[in-house]
Amino acid sequence: MMTINPENPTEKPVGYVVGGSLKDSLSVRLTVPPQEVKEGSFVVIESGDWRFYGTVTDLQLGSTNPRFADEQSETRLPPQVAALLHGQTLFTNLQVLPALMQEVGPDPASPEYDAWRAQHADDSGLQPQPVKTVPAHHALVRGARAEDVANIFGEPSERNFVIGFTREQNLPIPVDLEKFVQRSSGIFGATGTGKSFLTRLLLCGLIQYNKASALVFDMHNEYAYDDIASDTREVIPGLKSKFAARVRVVGLGNEASIRGQSPDFSLTLAESDILPEDIEMLTRELNLRETTPATLEALWHSFGRSWFSEFKKMRNGAMTEDPDTGKKVPAADSVAFWANQAGVNVMAAEGLHQKLTRVFNKPYILPNPPQDSLAEIINLLANGKHVILSFGDHETDLDYLLVTNLITRRIRDEWEKRTNAYRSHPQKNPEPRPLVVVIEEAHKLLNREMAAQTAFATIAREMRKYYVTLLIVDQRPSQIYDEVMSQLGTRVSAWLGDEADIAAVLSGLAGRDALRGMLTRLQPKEEALLLGWGVSMPILVRSRRYDNRLFEEIRGGQPPARGAEDAIRELFGE
Secondary structure (H helix, E strand, C coil): CCCCCCCCHHHCEEEEEEEEECCCEEEEEECCCHHHCCCCCEEEEEECCEEEEEEEEEEEEEECCHHHHHCCHHHHCCHHHHHHHHHCCEEEEEEEEEEEEEECCCCCCCCCHHHHHHHCCCCCCCCCEECCCCCCCCCEEEECCHHHHHHHHCCCCCCEEEEEEECCCCCEEEEEHHHHCCCCEEEECCCCCCHHHHHHHHHHHHHHCCCCEEEEEECCCCCCCCEECCCCCCEECCHHHHCCCCEEEEEECCCCCECCECCCEEECEEHHHCCHHHHHCCHHHHCCCCCHHHHHHHHHHHHHHHHHHHHHHCECCCEEECCCCCCEEECCCEHHHHHHHHCCCHHHHHHHHHHCHHHHCCCCEECCCCCCHHHHHHHHHHCCCEEEEECCCCCCHHHHHHHHHHHHHHHHHHHHHHHHHHHHCCCCCCCCCCEEEEEECCHHHHCHHHHCCCHHHHHHHHHHHHCEEEEEEECCHHHCCHHHHHCCCEEEECCCCCHHHHHHHHCCCCCHHHHHHHHHCCCCCCEEEEEECCCCCCEEEEECCCCHHHHHHHHHCCCCCCCHHHHHHHHHCC
16 A cells, blocks of 8 residues: 655645545545645545545535534634634535546555565556546545656656646646547637637647647637737737748738738639538528528539539629510529529529629639649648638638638548548558647537538547547537537636536536536636546646747757746745
């Protein structure tokens, strides 16, 4: 059995187990002042041959006799007696959510250790595993040490990218980047809580350590070039500024300008790229009628991939005089003429044509673009570059929905083709490069109404087997389709104030009731709860700063900076 040395400050027990269950968390009687342990603390429970790892989710005041809780013993009784009451009759209990357990064996100094070690010579079965039982009554509880964090989360490395630090001990907590890119992930938080900073952090790790290519749909032009923080006025480094050789910035439309800078090249779409399904997805933005799908189907049947161009050329309401009767009839190039020929309701066709004027007039949709910029983006991603598509002046929901879905559909098809080729003939075809597609305002594309119509839902459900995953960034996770949320492997959540949003982030997770309160009490900025596939257990962290020092650290192989408050403690010996 591994023991705790109470004389060692790093091993000082904070309490002992007095009850609880796997379902409702463990109850730990606190033996130190409550201010020494906070919600979100990473703690370790030593119980016989086993070690349990968990998170403090709540602190509760209790008493063995309600009378003493009601009376002010501090002023009524002698100080020595009052202090005794506070340790015995009045107490504080921790609620600890156990996440992992690990067999550690008998004390190395005991006679039983050699026999136990011989049974586990290859360390089989000694890795941390999900909790399946509970520790014993009175098992001692201590704060986690650096070696505990390293044991559970791994040492910082090119694979294990530090995203933040534990609240009390200030120990680095990494995300396993290789696991992170294997499944779709989400970053959530109310407006102004640092979602974009957390996204930038993870993108830095992916780019620096070459774990996957990233395609960022940058709706608000935040990621490419340097910016100024509105609150602190500090410079926010752009990814293009720091990874010039690895990142390509693409502007939407010719002559695009992003924060006064010219992108590496411009994205223009061919009219033939637009499919009827791309228009159906815009039902809400264009206020389309129920007859729209039938009209679009007829257009496709009539013209195939040139349907958009041909429909655009038609004149709405154009009439001509019939030479035989002298009556006004639809002109040969009119919408009505085609509708009559195709057996489509004329009013429905003319109504659709009028509403599509907003799409027909988009300057980035051309009859014959000078180059296939979509193919260029795919080539860059497949060859290890990272692409930030900045929307520039085209920041409407219509632009975002149309362009992101069209591009993603093309990428999905390409990666499926490359994966099938690789699996069929691995000797002739390279393994596809993992790709992470980053989408902000994800609820606009992945709500219940839209999810079935977009390429993104397919990626969330199926595409990890084709090396493509999503990183969705959103302030309203409750508006994202349940099926999509259930597919997310890693979830990073900053503060959320809405109960429905909190429930959505925690859906499908063990211990969600215990974790709920932690999300509501996060600091408004620079704190986040890490959950799921990319981290071994739920953990609350103070997020790493996104600044120039970060880039110095990751490029120079330096340990992550722990913050000014830690330097002060070391300086004054506190």
